[in-house]
Amino acid sequence: MNLAAAGDTIAAVATAVAAGEGSVAIVRLSGPEAEAIGRRLFRPAGRRQAWDSHRVLYGHVHDPASGECIDEVLLLLMRAPRSFTRETVVEFHGHGGVVAVQRLLELVLAAGARRALPGEFSQRAFLNGRLDLTRAEALSDLVTARSRRAAQLAVAGLDGGLQRRIAALREQLLDQLAELEARVDFEENLPALDGAAVGAALAAVAAALRQLVTDGDRSLLLREGLRVAIIGRPNVGKSSLLNALSRSERAIVADLPGTTRDLVDSAVVIEGVPVTLLDTAGIRSTDDPVERLGIARSREALASADAVLLLHDLSEGWTAADEALRAEVPEGLPLLVVGNKADQAPGAAGQGLAISARDGLGLTALGRALLTCCGATDTGNLALALNRRQRDLAAAAAAALDRSLGAADEGLPWDFWTIDLREAIRLLGEITGDEISEAMLDRVFSRFCIGK
Numbered sequence: 001m002n003l004a005a006a007g008d009t010i011a012a013v014a015t016a017v018a019a020g021e022g023s024v025a026i027v028r029l030s031g032p033e034a035e036a037i038g039r040r041l042f043r044p045a046g047r048r049q050a051w052d053s054h055r056v057l058y059g060h061v062h063d064p065a066s067g068e069c070i071d072e073v074l075l076l077l078m079r080a081p082r083s084f085t086r087e088t089v090v091e092f093h094g095h096g097g098v099v100a101v102q103r104l105l106e107l108v109l110a111a112g113a114r115r116a117l118p119g120e121f122s123q124r125a126f127l128n129g130r131l132d133l134t135r136a137e138a139l140s141d142l143v144t145a146r147s148r149r150a151a152q153l154a155v156a157g158l159d160g161g162l163q164r165r166i167a168a169l170r171e172q173l174l175d176q177l178a179e180l181e182a183r184v185d186f187e188e189n190l191p192a193l194d195g196a197a198v199g200a201a202l203a204a205v206a207a208a209l210r211q212l213v214t215d216g217d218r219s220l221l222l223r224e225g226l227r228v229a230i231i232g233r234p235n236v237g238k239s240s241l242l243n244a245l246s247r248s249e250r251a252i253v254a255d256l257p258g259t260t261r262d263l264v265d266s267a268v269v270i271e272g273v274p275v276t277l278l279d280t281a282g283i284r285s286t287d288d289p290v291e292r293l294g295i296a297r298s299r300e301a302l303a304s305a306d307a308v309l310l311l312h313d314l315s316e317g318w319t320a321a322d323e324a325l326r327a328e329v330p331e332g333l334p335l336l337v338v339g340n341k342a343d344q345a346p347g348a349a350g351q352g353l354a355i356s357a358r359d360g361l362g363l364t365a366l367g368r369a370l371l372t373c374c375g376a377t378d379t380g381n382l383a384l385a386l387n388r389r390q391r392d393l394a395a396a397a398a399a400a401l402d403r404s405l406g407a408a409d410e411g412l413p414w415d416f417w418t419i420d421l422r423e424a425i426r427l428l429g430e431i432t433g434d435e436i437s438e439a440m441l442d443r444v445f446s447r448f449c450i451g452k
Helices: 034-041 099-110 120-127 133-144 148-158 161-189 195-224 238-246 289-304 320-328 363-373 388-409 414-432 438-445
Strands: 010-013 024-030 042-044 055-062 069-078 089-095 226-232 264-270 273-279 307-313 335-340
Touching: 010 099, 010 120, 024 034, 024 099, 024 120, 034 042, 034 069, 034 089, 034 099, 042 069, 069 099, 089 099, 120 133, 120 438, 133 148, 133 161, 133 388, 133 414, 133 438, 148 161, 148 195, 161 195, 161 388, 161 414, 195 273, 195 388, 195 414, 226 238, 226 320, 238 264, 238 273, 238 307, 238 335, 238 363, 264 363, 307 320, 307 363, 335 363, 388 414
Parallel strands: 226 273, 226 307, 307 335
Antiparallel strands: 010 024, 024 089, 042 055, 055 069, 069 089, 264 273
């Protein structure tokens, strides 16, 4: 976004829009002309309604050109600086759906507002000092949360815990940088600096950052989830397992081999971790061109998955075909072997965990085993969580501190210590927004949804 244009008035639909879905829709405006546009389009019901800030007005939106009534709405006026963006904000709360809300937005744009870019409301809140960058990103994480645990971590970010933690670590580095730079310029006039103490302080911050990175890796599972490909010979119960885990009939279940001809996916949450299950076509040799296409897509899903669940039939035992399938799993990809149809083969020996997709036997243990296989356990004790951008910056800052400590170990002069120390401070400033370029801001907020 061109920051020079931040003084204009922007508008967007701030709620999800779908035909026949959603009883209420909100069109949001922010900027110097927001109230004027609201007055141009809105006619209060009755003459006694005052246009006071933070007061809800009831009335109708009319097309100024034709006088046509577009919708019955509530209007909320929030004058600057007491708003989310610290600009004057007007919200029209009208009926949901598609047609009415789009007509209302068109009138708002025709009256002088500009269509908001993704995340532009939040970006203005940041630029106007209403939000720091970590809180703004936590808002986006809350909107896109795919599980209750992910939403809890996003709310923790809204409270400023991450901002305070990163800011405190950055302050410690700034203190050490000040001591080092003072010795570079005025060492003969100052007491001798304890290099070991400085190194210990830098090492402590590096260790704290590495712990945040580790927590960030675990929190990414809560935010982004796992893609798990279910593979197996035809008719071992892959579709039945997907339906049992998702508690819905997403896949066709029949006693005919080769029933699944295409990928079927289903989103579930296992102990707080979002998991997308991919029911693949049974991988086998076949002359059926349609089935061959489904098998090709199964192999593509296998290559892109975060983990693989190999299902085999306990009533038939472990076969050479099952072993051949296991050989197709890419090396290093987490693999969980599960035997299905335990109800039909009581006491049968098989490889891996034993379940019955039809009766629901062993499904809880299966979920836990899958998370353990993927290293997705122990996410419940996370107090703070970094998103991918923040995690990468924290890792880079820790690496910069390691380089600074390397200069210390080599006995290099103080100014060599400061080179990578400054870089670590800059990287932490990018997390909090204290040191971030306009281009990087645009990249961060472009990932937000429109209207937020």
